[in-house]
Amino acid sequence: MMKIFVGNLSHNTTEQELREALAEHEPILEIRRPLDRETGKPRGFAFITFATPDAGMKAMETVNGLKLGGRELRADEAEDRGRDEPAAPRRPRVSMNVEVERVDDRPIGPDGKRVRYKAI
Secondary structure (H helix, E strand, C coil), X not given: CEEEEEECCCCCCCHHHHHHHCHHHCCEEEEEXXXXXXXXXXXXXXXXXXCCXXXXXXXXXXXXXXXXXXXXXXXXECCCCCCCCCCCCCCCCCCCCCCCCCCCCCCECCCCCECCCCCC
């Protein structure tokens, strides 16, 4: 099994177009196109897993320089990011819509009421 990284993909390139471009290197076990968190659209790269290292190497040669969707693609062997180790804990997201309880810290005047500040 071998996984390759394919970069410089157009956002409009479909998984089917990738399969057709690499049809001679079947069997393709998986094509993974990560999505952008904000827009939900595919990012400009993909990970493709082949059944054998030989098929993966030949596919890399085919993909490098291949024009697909108006772009020249590039391919490299995907690096293992060591997902066997536990991931670092993520910091919780903080909402910017936090209501803070205001404290009235104005001094108390001689009449027993809070002093009112005047704008300048």
